[in-house]
Amino acid sequence: MTKSALITGITGQDGPYLAKLLLQKGYAVHGLIARRGTDTLWRLRELGIENDVTLINGDLLDLSSLIRAMQLSKADEVYNLAAQSFVATSWEQPILTAQVTGTSVANVLEAVRIVNPQAHFYQASTSEMFGLIQAEQQDETTPFYPRSPYGVAKLYGHWLTINYRESFQLHASSGILFNHESPLRGIEFVTRKVTDAVARIKQGKQKELRLGNVDSKRDWGFAGDYVQAMWLMLQQETPDDYVIATGRTTTVRDMCEIAFRHVGLNYQDYLVIDPKFYRPAEVDVLLGNPAKAKQKLGWEASTTLEELITMMVDADMRRVEKA
Ligand code: NAP
Ligand code: GDD
Secondary structure, eight states: OOOEEEEETTTSSHHHHHHHHHHHTTOEEEEEEOOOSSOOOHHHHHTTOTTTSEEEEOOTTOHHHHHHHHHHHTOSEEEEOOSOOOTTHHHHSHHHHIIIIIIHHHHHHHHHHHHOTTSEEEEEEEGGGTOSOSSSSBOTTSOOOOOSHHHHHHHHHHHHHHHHHHHHOOEEEEEEEOOEEOTTSOTTSHHHHHHHHHHHHHTTSOOOEEESOTTOEEOOEEHHHHHHHHHHHHHSSSOOEEEEOOSOOEEHHHHHHHHHHHTTOOGGGTEEEOGGGOOSSOOOBOOBOOHHIIIIIOOOOOOOHHHHHHHHHHHHHHHHHHO
């Protein structure tokens, strides 16, 4: 029997990598798409799967559209990846972020519970929930201390997932994923902003790179590795929560150094610190401990930060050349 999956957020960074993985495994893949009039299908096109997935119109804010999507897709597995996911925007649109990233998780869980309570459910939780870190290396037992409206909203979705597991015995799992990047990363996130700038500077189309806090540290992995962990969680007999990370942390500054060096440039010649990009409250450092995922899922990150950043620079060099 062909398994069916429903992915919310299929037009984001992670959605297409997950869709491709599921297609390779023989799933019928359905994606919820909130039509907004812009070309949101470019990532599916880049992975060559635009015509292999079934798109269903809907919005996380609209429970009826989620019920319809569950009915149409007959999903055995539901991956809730959709969100307002840019941390900086969450201070400008805190209420929208609370609704889309936070309380909408109740809509998705309700749609699952009403239409097919046997379906396995994945919630895209985040290391942002650790915020002001309460342990040097964060794992599933580390207390949360979110530092942005986004982090607060995600914490609601995280606890609701646990609550529906305990209240209704749903197979609902939560992946606490640390930062993961790829050539499909949105341009507003720091890695992609850097790799795009490197390509433009190298090709004479940009003169400088303006960034905010370059001393913050992140545990960065490759999105292509991380979607495998999502799938593995839903194949387990019992639902659970897992930290997914590399176990290495690097400053934004050192990540810049890697990106510029790859094309023979020195980042110090181009970097301008612009307080406009500082955040009202910062998450200074994130460092995950993925030991549980390794032990229980057999998962570990297989792409180094150097491999990831050079892959992104190479993709942006090609894009800028073509433009
Ligand atoms: P992303 O690139 O920002 O994608 C977000 C997706 O959500 C897009 O497809 C977007 O659609 C969709 N969306 C936004 N509002 C919606 C609404 N009201 N109804 C339906 N769809 C809506 O995010 P990502 O990097 O792929 O991350 C996937 C998930 O993992 C997110 O929940 C994110 O918060 C979480 N996460 C990400 C990371 C990371 O480092 N990437 C780490 C931890 C957790 P449009 O294309 O139409 O805007
Ligand atoms: N975006 C951005 N732009 N970030 C900058 C800049 C800049 O110009 N300058 C410095 N930074 C710093 C931010 O202050 C932050 O400390 C770090 O770079 C990473 O920022 P982002 O790439 O925007 O990611 P994030 O860590 O805030 O959030 C991402 O990871 C979370 C998981 O920890 C997002 O993908 C979230 O959705 C995800 O949950």
